[in-house]
Amino acid sequence: MEDFMTLKNQLCFAVYETAGEFNKLYSSVLQSFGLTYPQYLVLLALWEDDGVTHKELGEKLNLGTGTLTPMISRMEANDWVRKERSKEDERKVYIYLQEKAIEEKRTITKKVAEVIQSCQIELEEYEQLMQQLNTLQKKMRERKTN
Amino acid sequence: MEDFMTLKNQLCFAVYETAGEFNKLYSSVLQSFGLTYPQYLVLLALWEDDGVTHKELGEKLNLGTGTLTPMISRMEANDWVRKERSKEDERKVYIYLQEKAIEEKRTITKKVAEVIQSCQIELEEYEQLMQQLNTLQKKMRERKTN
DNA sequence: TATGATTTAATTGTACACGATTTAATTAAA
DNA sequence: TTTAATTAAATCGTGTACAATTAAATCATA
Numbered sequence: 001m002e003d004f005m006t007l008k009n010q011l012c013f014a015v016y017e018t019a020g021e022f023n024k025l026y027s028s029v030l031q032s033f034g035l036t037y038p039q040y041l042v043l044l045a046l047w048e049d050d051g052v053t054h055k056e057l058g059e060k061l062n063l064g065t066g067t068l069t070p071m072i073s074r075m076e077a078n079d080w081v082r083k084e085r086s087k088e089d090e091r092k093v094y095i096y097l098q099e100k101a102i103e104e105k106r107t108i109t110k111k112v113a114e115v116i117q118s119c120q121i122e123l124e125e126y127e128q129l130m131q132q133l134n135t136l137q138k139k140m141r142e143r144k145t146n
Numbered sequence: 147m148e149d150f151m152t153l154k155n156q157l158c159f160a161v162y163e164t165a166g167e168f169n170k171l172y173s174s175v176l177q178s179f180g181l182t183y184p185q186y187l188v189l190l191a192l193w194e195d196d197g198v199t200h201k202e203l204g205e206k207l208n209l210g211t212g213t214l215t216p217m218i219s220r221m222e223a224n225d226w227v228r229k230e231r232s233k234e235d236e237r238k239v240y241i242y243l244q245e246k247a248i249e250e251k252r253t254i255t256k257k258v259a260e261v262i263q264s265c266q267i268e269l270e271e272y273e274q275l276m277q278q279l280n281t282l283q284k285k286m287r288e289r290k291t292n
Numbered sequence: 293t294a295t296g297a298t299t300t301a302a303t304t305g306t307a308c309a310c311g312a313t314t315t316a317a318t319t320a321a322a
Numbered sequence: 323t324t325t326a327a328t329t330a331a332a333t334c335g336t337g338t339a340c341a342a343t344t345a346a347a348t349c350a351t352a
Binding site: 141 | 151152153155156157158159160161162163164165166167168171172187190191193194206207208255261264265266267271272274275276278279280281282283285286287289
């Protein structure tokens with residue numbers, strides 16, 4: 001009978017640690033571009049869909065305004081993105097990629113892909129984990145709050 | 147052919163998001179005790195092994211002194227733990243649970259277990275994820291840095 | 293036994309992350 | 323149409339998280 005109260009047997013801790021490992025791994029590549037790991041996630045979102053509103057970006061990344069606003073400001077200061085307030089609805093702010101972010105896309109993603117490949121993760125392993133994590137997330141979000 | 151550059155197809159993002167969900171889920175229980183999720187992880191480690199050094203605790207949790215020192219200070223201020231500098235080697239600091247942390251253990255872990263159970267995670271699912279995350283972590287830590 | 297290297301924590305600076313509040317713009321209702 | 327409710331960002335306060343530096347204690351060795 002396993003002890004479920006042990007730190008190393010806690011799923012939450014395994015996820016917490018893995019997230020930390022990803023952060024470190026990605027940072028090791030990204031720092032040479034002057035990017036942090038969360039900032040890279042913002043770029044990923046924008047490369048996929050440029051010119052979204054602050055709100056939409058936050059929803060995509062699961063980040064609130066208290067996190068996103070200062071982060072976007074830093075990325076603006078470093079010429080990765082630019083903000084533009086909507087003319088039709090002045091409450092909305094659109095986020096656009098700057099040339100730098102478009103130009104460097106290939107270089108950055110190539111470097112990142114290289115590091116990930118150096119981990120030798122099997123495709124099957126990758127996909128299984130993705131699927132299981134998504135299932136888990138769904139359960140956590142949809143749990144019945146008695 | 148899947149697009150691996152998509153945010154939702156990124157394993158790193160799935161892990162990042164899941165960690166966030168765990169944080170929120172656990173926080174919903176822990177806030178009534180005046181605990182944060184990382185602080186709960188510290189308690190988990192100490193319930194398992196009380197009176198370890200600052201260094202050992204950091205290794206167990208994968209946290210550096212820059213994170214742990216202020217966190218332990220806050221937990222000390224809230225009567226969860228106490229610090230004691232070693233007599234034999236004054237560089238070392240031992241961390242001990244306070245009565246409050248020992249007394250409340252059952253109540254806290256019971257509440258946490260309830261919330262986790264409300265997510266309806268299958269045992270098989272749980273164990274598979276644990277195992278896969280550990281394998282992944284190992285690969286990320288041991289990758290050959292060309 | 294001095295001195296240089298190592299070890300352990302604390303400190304500093306930057307960057308998330310989140311809940312709560314505030315502010316401004318838009319929309320809905322009386 | 324004025325007022326009330328809602329929405330979108332920004333701001334604030336607290337708490338991680340980490341790399342780099344500092345400071346103090348111990349150890350190694352010449």
